[in-house]
Amino acid sequence: MAKIVILGAGIAGNTAAMYSRSFSRKEDEVIVISPNSKWNWIPSNIWVGVGLMSPEDVTFELAPIYQKMGITFKQAKAVSIHPEGNASNDKGYVTIEYTNSSKSGTVEEVSYDFLINATGPKLNFGATEGLGPDKNSFSVCTYGHAVEANNALQVSIERMKKGERQKILIGTGHGNCTCQGAAFEYIFNVEYILKHNGVRDKADLTWISNEYELGDFGIGGMHIKRGGYITHSKIFTESLFVERGLDWITRSHVQMVEKDRLFYENLEGEEKSVDFDFTMLLPPFSGVGLKAFNKNKEEITSNLFAPNSFMKVDADYSVKSYEEWKSSDWPTYYQNQSYKNIFAVGIAFAPPHAISKPMKSPKGTPIFPTPPRTGMPSGVMGREVARSITDMIRTGSDKPTRSASMSSMGAACIASAGAGLFDGTAVSMTMFPIIPDYDKYPTYGRDINYTFGEIGLAGHWIKHILHYVFMYKAKGNPFWKMIPE
Amino acid sequence: MKVIKTYEKDFYAPMPTEFTTKMRTNIFWQFYRFLVINYKMIRMTRFH
Numbered sequence: 001m002a003k004i005v006i007l008g009a010g011i012a013g014n015t016a017a018m019y020s021r022s023f024s025r026k027e028d029e030v031i032v033i034s035p036n037s038k039w040n041w042i043p044s045n046i047w048v049g050v051g052l053m054s055p056e057d058v059t060f061e062l063a064p065i066y067q068k069m070g071i072t073f074k075q076a077k078a079v080s081i082h083p084e085g086n087a088s089n090d091k092g093y094v095t096i097e098y099t100n101s102s103k104s105g106t107v108e109e110v111s112y113d114f115l116i117n118a119t120g121p122k123l124n125f126g127a128t129e130g131l132g133p134d135k136n137s138f139s140v141c142t143y144g145h146a147v148e149a150n151n152a153l154q155v156s157i158e159r160m161k162k163g164e165r166q167k168i169l170i171g172t173g174h175g176n177c178t179c180q181g182a183a184f185e186y187i188f189n190v191e192y193i194l195k196h197n198g199v200r201d202k203a204d205l206t207w208i209s210n211e212y213e214l215g216d217f218g219i220g221g222m223h224i225k226r227g228g229y230i231t232h233s234k235i236f237t238e239s240l241f242v243e244r245g246l247d248w249i250t251r252s253h254v255q256m257v258e259k260d261r262l263f264y265e266n267l268e269g270e271e272k273s274v275d276f277d278f279t280m281l282l283p284p285f286s287g288v289g290l291k292a293f294n295k296n297k298e299e300i301t302s303n304l305f306a307p308n309s310f311m312k313v314d315a316d317y318s319v320k321s322y323e324e325w326k327s328s329d330w331p332t333y334y335q336n337q338s339y340k341n342i343f344a345v346g347i348a349f350a351p352p353h354a355i356s357k358p359m360k361s362p363k364g365t366p367i368f369p370t371p372p373r374t375g376m377p378s379g380v381m382g383r384e385v386a387r388s389i390t391d392m393i394r395t396g397s398d399k400p401t402r403s404a405s406m407s408s409m410g411a412a413c414i415a416s417a418g419a420g421l422f423d424g425t426a427v428s429m430t431m432f433p434i435i436p437d438y439d440k441y442p443t444y445g446r447d448i449n450y451t452f453g454e455i456g457l458a459g460h461w462i463k464h465i466l467h468y469v470f471m472y473k474a475k476g477n478p479f480w481k482m483i484p485e
Numbered sequence: 486m487k488v489i490k491t492y493e494k495d496f497y498a499p500m501p502t503e504f505t506t507k508m509r510t511n512i513f514w515q516f517y518r519f520l521v522i523n524y525k526m527i528r529m530t531r532f533h
Contacts (some may be wrong), residue, residue, distance in 0.1 A: 429521045458522055
C-alpha cells in the first residue's frame with residue numbers, strides 16, 4: 001500500500017487528487033490536506049466581484065465529494081515537510097495544523113510515500129504598504145474578497161446614481177504581480193456593470209499595471225493573425241481599452257495605497273500618485289512559507305524551496321540573462337531533485353525565471369510581471385504528476401513517466417469582458433507553446449497557426465459553459481475524466 | 486469647446502467599425518464563431 005499526500009485543493013491539487021485516486025490501486029491511500037473547506041472555481045470570482053454570481057455559485061464543500069471518491073480529506077494547513085522522516089522512522093511526513101472548528105489548532109504528523117505540493121500562493125498583500133482588503137484596496141483572489149469588492153463597488157454605483165463622479169482604479173498592486181488577466185477581466189466587467197446601471201458616464205476607469213505594454217499578461221504578450229497582419233496583443237488590448245473609454249498606466253510598481261490615493265513608481269523612475277474612490281488591486285504572490293527539516297531536525301528549507309518560497313523542481317535555476325533563457329529551462333516532470341518522491345504543481349512550483357522581460361527602474365525597482373501558471377496548465381500538471389506517481393508506485397522506479405512542460409504545452413484562455421447571454425463578450429485566446437521558444441519559432445516565439453485571439457459573444461458563452469462544466473468535473477461527477485483540463 | 490484627442494495615446498489605437506462591433510454580438514455569426522473557437526481550443530488540448 002502506498003500513501004499519496006496532496007497539499008492544497010485548488011485547481012491543481014484537486015485535479016491531482018482525483019487522478020491519483022482514479023489511477024492508483026484500491027489499497028493505496030490518497031489524502032488531501034487543505035485549510036479551506038470549500039473548492040473555489042477562481043476564474044468566476046470576477047463575476048462575484050461585480051454581483052453577477054454569489055459565492056455559492058463558485059464553490060462547493062470538499063468533504064462530501066472526497067468521501068464519495070474515496071479520498072481522505074483533512075481540513076488543515078501544512079506547516080512543515082520532513083522528507084527524511086525522523087530519528088525513529090525514515091518515512092517522510094508533513095506536520096499539519098487543523099483549521100476546522102472541531103479540531104482547530106490540533107497538530108498532526110501525516111506520513112507519505114509521495115507528496116504533491118499544490119498549495120497555491122500566499123497572497124502577499126504585505127509587500128505593498130496599505131494594500132489589501134484589510135487595508136485600503138479590494139481583491140478578487142478569493143470568493144470572500146470578491147464579495148467585499150462587490151459590496152464596495154455597489155456603494156460607488158449608488159453614489160454615481162446620485163450624481164457623484166467616481167474614480168475607479170483596477171490592476172496590480174506591486175511591481176512583481178502576476179495574473180493580470182484576472183484584473184483585466186475585472187475592469188471590463190465593472191465597466192459592463194456600470195453601463196447596465198446607467199452610470200458609465202459618471203465613472204473614470206483607470207488600469208494600472210506592471211506590464212511593459214498593455215496585453216503583456218505576464219507571458220510577454222503574444223502575436224496573432226488578424227486582418228491580414230500579424231499583430232501583437234498590445235494593439236488588440238489597447239483597442240479594447242480605447243473602445244470602452246478606459247485609461248491606462250503601465251510599467252508601474254505600486255509603492256503605497258492610502259484610503260483614497262495610490263503612490264507608484266514607473267520604469268522611468270518617476271514617482272507619481274493617482275486618486276481613487278474604489279480600487280481593486282491584485283497582490284504579488286509568494287509561496288505559502290512551508291519549512292523543511294532533515295532527519296536531525298536541521299532546517300533544509302533552502303534545499304526544497306526557492307527564496308520566494310515556491311518549491312524547487314526539475315527546472316534550470318541557474319542565473320541567466322533574458323537573452324540566454326531557453327524554453328528548456330522550464331520543468332518537465334515537476335519533481336524535486338533532492339527528494340524524488342516530492343512534486344510541486346500549479347503556482348506552488350518555482351519557475352526558473354519570468355516569461356516577460358525583466359525590467360528595473362533607475363532606482364533599481366524591479367517592474368515586470370512574474371509568470372502565470374494557473375488554470376489550464378495547473379490542471380494538466382496535476383493530472384500528469386498524478387499519473388507519473390501512480391506509474392512509479394506500480395514499477396518501483398523513481399523516474400516520472402509523464403511530462404507536462406509549459407514549453408511544450410498549449411493553453412486556451414477565455415477572458416470575460418462583460419457577462420450577458422446576448423450582450424456579453426469575452427476574449428478567446430489560444431497559444432502554443434505557453435513559454436516562447438525562440439529557437440523553434442525565431443520571430444515570435446510561438447506557433448502563429450495555433451495562437452489566436454478574438455472578442456465576441458461566443459467567448460462569453462464558452463466561458464459561461466466552462467464555469468458549469470468545470471464545477472461538474474471538480475465534483476467528480478460521472479464521466480468527469482472525459483472533460484479536458 | 487471642441488475636444489481634440491490628437492497626440493494622446495488613445496488616438497493611435499485601432500477602433501472597430503460599427504459593423505465589427507455589431508458582429509461581436511450577432512447571434513448567427515457568433516454561433517458560427519462558437520463552433521470555430523471550440524474547435525481551436527479542443528485542438529489545443531492535443532498538445533498535452
